Amino acid sequence: MTEPESFYSKRDYPSSTMKHSMWSAIERSVFPGRQPGFFGLERRSFVFGMAAAIVLVFAAVGVYTTARNAIELTRPQTIRFDQAYQSAIREFEQVALTESQSSKTTAQAGLASARRDQLRSFDVAIVELKEGTNSKDLSPLKHELLRQLYAQKLKLLQEMIERGEIEL
Amino acid sequence: MDIPRRAADETVWVGQAKLGSQRAFKALYDAHVTPLFRFLKQFSSADSLVEEWVQRAFIKAFERIGQFQGKSKFSTWLFQIALNEMRMDQRRSTIVSFEGMEGIAECASDEGDQFEWDETIRSLLEELSDAQRLVFILYEVEGYTHAEIAGMLNVKESTSRTILSRTKQWLQEQWKEKGR
Secondary structure (H helix, E strand, C coil), X not given: CCCHHHHCCHHHCCCXXXXXXXXXXXXXXXXXXHCCCHHHHCHXXXXXXXXXXXXXXXXXXXXXXXXXXXXXXXXCHHXXXXXXXXXXXXXXXXXXXXXXXXXXXXXXXXXXXXXXXXXXXXXXXXXXXXXXXXXXCCCHHHHHHHHHHHHHHHHHHHHHHHCCCEEC | CCCCHHHHHHHHHXXXXXXXXXXXXXXXXXXXXXXXXXXXXXXXXXXXXXXXXXXXXXXXXXXXHHHCCCCCCHHHHHHHHHHHHHHHCCCCCCCCCCCCCCCCCCCCCCCCCCCCCCHHHHHHHHHCCHHHHHHXXXXXXXXXCHHHHHHHHCCCHHHHHHHHHHHHHHHHHHHHHHHC
């Protein structure tokens, strides 16, 4: 007997493309109602794609956070102080803006009104100082003045809380 | 008795295919497409025609899988279907026919007659009739027995033996002549 491998030549063998196309034709004929849908055909690719997308999102978030932290660290200390004050005041105002409505006398109401005017004055002064000035390029004098305004505004807010003029 | 792993697998695949498993059909296709294609390729130089025979053979085999009793190998049954498809093909210029060969006298057994193979013989095969080439390749190359070949070609076992014996005799004569 002769070994098939030595008898048949290379051209006698079907290529993988031929095998695939023959199977497709057979499949269509034998299983006409069972052609896999798009999702069925691409299920594996879909799962891999979704996994890749999730990994990509996490990687993007990681890159963004790292970059933001790196930029933050490269800023001058004065700018970071300024931003810390602003952030502290903003947070303070967000949680303590409700004025106490209980047992207000005329004198107390007048005092509260005066303090609100003071707060508004601080806000105007801060905005005016910062207007026309690049926030990353404050002069030492302007910076000192701005820091004082922030400190006074915070102090005023603290007093208002201690006196019960605003509720936490 | 140990059953070869592949044969055991094939029995499982056939069983699952009978239940309609598409995966089992694909496993059977993958296992048999290459041997069937390369065999049928000996009877046509046109790839497209051979592809069609292969497709038709597998489609019929899968449609009739319920009729497969398992008394023979799946490949024997598949080859039989494929040969019928090829022989029925009206586009073939020469339809493989065994007419006139059924009555020929049986020759001596060829079982112990070792055939000496070389490239000269390969080229001489082109000069054989399709019937002779069929029997020769099925027996000498694919390793089927005369009983299996007779079943595939729907002829008597003795006819298969005789065809092979005469073919080999003719090939040896030709080989000796060319060797001189």
